[in-house]
Amino acid sequence: MTAAINRRSLLKSTAFGAAALASASWAGRARAAENLVVGVVYVGPRGDFGWSQSHATAVEALKKVPGVTVVEEENVPETLAVSNTMRSMIELDGAKLIFGASFGYFNPFMIDMAKQYPDVQFRHPTTLWSADKHPANLGGYFAYLDQAHYVDGVAAGLSSKTGKIGYIAAKPISLVLRNINSFMLGARLGNPNATVKLIFTGDWSLPVREAEAANALAGAGCDVVACHVDSPKVIVETLERRGVKSCGHNASQASLAPKGFITGAENKYETIYKGFAEALVKGEKLPNVAVGGYDKDMVTNTAYGAGATEEARRAADAAIAALKTGKPIFVGPINDNKGNVIVAAGSSLGNYAPELETTNYLVEGVEGSVT
Amino acid sequence: MTDTGVITVLIALLAGAIRVSTPFLFVSLGECLTEKSGRVNLGLEGTLVLGAMVAFAISYHSGSPWLGVAAAAGAGFLMGALHGAICRLPRVNDIAIGIAMMSFGTGLALFLGKPYIQPSAPRLPSLPLGDWLDMPALAQMLDVSPLFLVGLALAFLLDWVFRNTRAGLIVRVTGDDAAAARALGIGVDRVRLFATALGGASAGVGGAFLSLYYPGSWNEGLSSGQGLMAVALVIFARWQPRRCLLASLFFGAASALGPALQSVGITAGYYFLNAAPYVLTLLIMAGSGSARRAAQYAPGELSINR
Structure with missing residues (x-):
């Protein structure tokens, strides 16, 4: 139950809005010619001391990049509202790069938007994107927290x-x-x-x-x-x-x-947000997937x-x-809390080992259960 | 589970009952009053959330949490009065208005409450009633909010008012038989308007407890449906304020069950344990809804009964 009233829907739904809309799109076009406009969509409030704030902190750093204008919207639920927000960021504000900072934004909303607007770059903070299934102007970034x-x-x-x-x-x-x-x-x-x-x-x-x-x-x-x-x-x-x-x-x-x-x-999304914006300002191509931890300055x-x-x-x-x-965290011997061997003595798992993506156990010492 | 584990869980349940029950108590007492007058106000979930937000905002700006509580009661009063006023119009269904008021209250609170998610507001003080004890766990349990004591007193006061006062009798007759009330010269709509407004004020105070005492901060998921559960609880309590108190304590303890068991190492099936309050609601509704004797306590004018 998130507040449904926001600037965009309010503008659209009023007669006054029609006039404002026209002038806003004018301003948007004028700005887009000289500036890179980056859109950021949050699922919660920016100052929540949590997930949305971790993105908002990075956006503050992004705003300082010369030649970049940021448009933001908070409290956007994981529904069609995302598509509407992103569409107005693209159409009215001229956004060329959009970050959708919530898990549920990806499928189907961001996939559909990426297909509709092939010259806009969309990025999502997960590793859900895959080259054979999704549009090439969509992608993911992920911090190994x-x-x-x-x-x-x-x-x-x-x-x-x-x-x-x-x-x-x-x-x-x-x-x-x-x-x-x-x-x-x-x-x-x-x-x-x-x-x-x-x-x-x-x-x-x-x-x-x-x-x-x-x-x-x-x-x-x-x-x-x-x-x-x-x-x-x-x-x-x-x-x-x-x-x-x-x-x-x-x-x-x-x-x-x-x-x-x-x-x-x-999370240190600053690295990604600033890096991507700077790359676009210079006219470089963005990577589809960017992941990392301490070694990539992302956490x-x-x-x-x-x-x-x-x-x-x-x-x-x-x-x-x-x-x-790059020293690994998972150095054997490691057992799970039921006694099964996870990493044998003498071997180790790298910090980006694919096995860790499907973790379904708790290591020895944790008093708790997965089910 | 060892003996100390059993004791830890029991203390946690009792402590949970005291900590978590207060919003249930205020909302259910408010709803009890409203339903006794013959109306159902399902909108108290919205009033609870709005009360939480208003209390937090006023406490933040004024520095006085008690002013926040008063403001929450005022906001709740207005929400209740709005419900009561709309329901006075001909052919208006109080349940439908209640649902609308629920969305309205929550939506308004989220809309106005955005700037208050990050800051911290002065909290209500607690009364360390257990400090004379040597056991820190028990002392912690008895570290109660003054609002809990107010709620306790309110439950007994409301019970006494219903039984022994003219005002209580007027509310009851309005709720049981509107025609009889009119024959006695009672302004049925006016009584219901006041009962709903006062019920809303009580729910608002429940919200103030959430944002100013426990858990003690304002955000969007603060109530997680407690206002709705409290409305169900009134039926379980058979429209008797003192039973509302017991039911609230019971629900508070049920909320503490999941975390308490996990903390002593009983971890399997925590989804089920966390769902305990909701499962309890369903069981209570099934158990009390089917029996004729529950209906016999219900105010005769309630639209769910007619």
Whole structure:
């Protein structure tokens, strides 16, 4: 139930709008001649301390690129509304590059739009695009956030006194499970006895249940809690009130927990947004798929908060330096939490190994289950 | 599960009952009053969300969370009055208006509430009633919101008003038999208008609890249907305020069940456990809906009964 009233639909639906529309398209054309117009569509509000904010932060950097004008729209549901928003960005504002920052925008909306407007570039923050199935002016970019969650884990393991760590996650899908596993492996690096109690809330945004989960983990004796939900605002605030240290996700939540914040896993879409815009301004062709982690400067960790110990900061910095050189996270022996061997002793999985894309297990040390 | 596990879960359930129940309580008491007067206001979900947003915004700007609570009650009163006023018009269905008011309230809250998603507003204080205890877990559980105590008092007050006062009798007779009420010279529409408006004010206060106490921030998914569940809960409570209190506590505990069990290592089937409050709603509706005895407590003028 997102607000259906927005500038575009309002303009379109009023008589006054007809006149405004004509002048807007004039202005759009005039601007398009000299500027690259980039359209960004968000599923939530830009200041949500989460997913949409991680994109909005990058867009702020994009706006500083000379010759680039950004048009944005927030709170666009994953329905035909996306197509309408994108169409008006193209027709009225003259956008040549469009980022649609939500999973459900891709199929069918962005695929259809890409077919309708072959001279506009569309990019989606997943790896769903494939050359044989989708239009060539569509593509994906993806930040491997599990690398930053690994660093979270390293810092969390060394900032915990009890070794009892909690993790609040939305849904048991591969992407989330992989972040939890990387976090666990990081935590055990500095604290071999660390365990992670895992709570699934069941959906991306359930504030009351997220707060309940944070309270339950605090009650169960966890002194550090990390998370993977859309916006960790409620979780980080609740933990701070309970005197439990916290790790963030997606964007910076440092300001919400001045006493207990350790660090957080942040997407660094800035690299992609600025890079793509600069390439288009120069007239270069964009790659269809751009993925990466620390080695490609696409993820980062929030600056350490008061919750991070000196030892944790040093170890996390070292982990970041290792990730930048491509050192793998999944180094054997690694078992899952039911005793099955995932990576044998002596071997390892690279940070972009295709096996990790289909993660359907939790590694040893995680107290939780996928089903 | 070990003994300490059992105790952890029990404490978590009790704590959850106290923490989560308050919005259920205020909405269900408000709806109880409205339905006693012979009208159903399904729009309280929208009132709850709007109340949450208004409370947060006012607390943010004024620095006083209590002013926020008052503003939320005011916004809820207006929403209820609007519902009541529209329903006075001839051949208007209160259920349909309720659904419209639900969309209106939620939509308005999201539209006006956009700038308040990021900032933090001053929260309501809590009363540490358990500080004299040596056990931190119990002390945490008894760290209650003053609004919870207000809700508790309101449940008993409303019960007393219905039983023992002239105003309560007027509301009840209006809800049970409009013709009889008119014969007594009672302005049926006016009574219903006030009952709906006051019910809305109560739901607004429930919203203030959500955004200013627990979970204590404003965003779009804040209510996740609690306002709707609270309306169902009134039927379960058989239109008795004190039973509304019990039912709210019960629902609060059910909401805490999923996270609490996962935190002690019972992790299989968490989707089912997380769905506990909703499953409970269905069971309650099935159980109480079929029986004649439930209908016998229902106000006679309710459109769902006629």
